[in-house]
Amino acid sequence: MRCGMKRLAILALAITASCGSASAQSSDKKYGPGVTDQEIKLGQTAAYSGPVSTGAAIGRGALAYFEKVNREKGGVNGRKIKLISLDDAYSPPKAYEQTRKLVEEDGVLAIAGSVGSPTGIAAQAYLNKAGVPQLFQISGNRKFNDPKNSPWSTAFFIPNFVEGQIFGKLILKSRPNAKIAVLHPQDELGREYLAGLRSGLGDKADTMIVKVATYESSSPTIDSQVAQLSSSGADLFFNAAVGKFAAQSIRAARSMGWNARMIVPSISNSVATIIRPAGVENAKGLIGAQWQKDPTDPEWSNDKDVKDYLEFARTYLPGADLADLAYATGYMVGNLMEEILRRCGDDLTRESVLKQATNLKGISLELGLPGITYENSPEDHNLIRNLRIVEFDGVKWAPFAARIGN
Structure with missing residues (x-):
């Protein structure tokens, strides 16, 4: 009888220990909204x-x-x-x-x-x-x-500001006497690119930037803005248009006979959605930036x-x-x-x-x-720290040569 009681006591202790362990494991899980075990x-x-x-x-x-x-x-x-x-x-x-x-x-x-x-x-x-x-x-x-x-x-x-700044410094080094025309959407993104470009150009921003045009995302086309920029006398076009407007503006500039050297930021380097709709011949010589591999590029x-x-x-x-x-x-x-x-x-x-x-x-x-x-860090949430400057050679993006010149 005492043997039986002893076995029951041991069993009870084992069950208690098991429950305690399960409870501890459960308490280790901390869930916020939208989270379950599954x-x-x-x-x-x-x-x-x-x-x-x-x-x-x-x-x-x-x-x-x-x-x-x-x-x-x-x-x-x-x-x-x-x-x-x-x-x-x-x-x-x-x-x-x-x-x-x-x-x-x-x-x-x-x-x-x-x-x-x-x-x-x-x-x-x-x-x-x-x-x-x-x-x-x-x-x-x-x-x-x-x-x-x-x-x-x-x-x-x-950050758009940082990318604009990078291009501003590149222009200042390569084409210090350039006359720059700028196109950007009338929103935060566009204003950040322009502010960064001006920062990169420093004290010369006011004299180098000869014309700025903006557009609304609801606009059907931006031909009139490109026409204004092409008649400004600018020989370098910083084109911060987005999506279909980037393709439209590249195509429109070339169709108007405006052969200014053109720069587009990294958001507009897609061959499928920007370059092809713009026309690969129109995009030849375009300067851009990359931070990710292009899976269609033979380089990779x-x-x-x-x-x-x-x-x-x-x-x-x-x-x-x-x-x-x-x-x-x-x-x-x-x-x-x-x-x-x-x-x-x-x-x-x-x-x-x-x-x-x-x-x-x-x-x-x-x-x-x-x-x-x-x-990144808790004090600086920026994730991507630098860019590769590239040039479109008529087929693909290639490493940028020495300077922004004709």
Whole structure:
């Protein structure tokens, strides 16, 4: 009898210890909204309709990436990733409403890789007040690198101001007597590019910039703006137009016989959505910038990252035009978010996600260019640190030669 009682006591102790261990394991898991043992919900808005719907490929690239992760890896740390990507039509009011829906109705853990500067700015104050991570906004606006006032926001692109500054310094060094015409959208993105260009030119900005023209994203064409710039006497065209307007302006400048040397920033280097619609002959000699590999460029034909991406696209993006780098951008955002969630482990609160997303040091991004630095900190949320200057040779982007000259 005593033997039986002893066995029962030992069994009771074992059960108690087991329950205590299970309880400890359970308590190690910290979940924010949108997280269960099986799933992590993320949100995003992009322009699937409207004047700059070319950005929809970023959303589709990210969705396809997480489909791959879920199917081939079972998700991240055993949890499937559900990305809810909604159309904002590149309208700031609509982006705000769709973001609220993602947070308040869909209950997402974080917003990741939403597309656009004005749309992201429209949702920024709301997300920061609510304590929801606004991660890797597809934007180069400096407002997404303001940890003091907007600690929950980060951007994916190099700041537009910094890129404009890089080109300003390059122009100053290579063509100190250039007469510059500038075209940009009438929004935050355009104003940042212009401010950076002026900063790079320094004291000579007022004399070197002879004409600035702007356009609204609702405009059907920008031929009249290009005509104004072409008649200004400028011999260098800093063209910060976006999407279809970049292609229109390149084509219009050449059709008007304006043969000024032309510069476009990194947001307008897509062969599929900018160069081909503009006409490859019209784009020959164009100067641009890169921070990611172009999967269609023969330079990378034997690169492992590119081979993996092309295999991924065959399965998860059938029929996509891979010369459109927006798909690759969405893929890279997905890759980055996978790494952040992996680092979070079972601490999947919004605070933990933000901590991991703002402590990236020397990371290697799939499809990232060699020599380009990707890192940030809680004090500096900027991720992409430098650029490669390139020139379009009539077929592909090639390393830029010595100077901006004819």
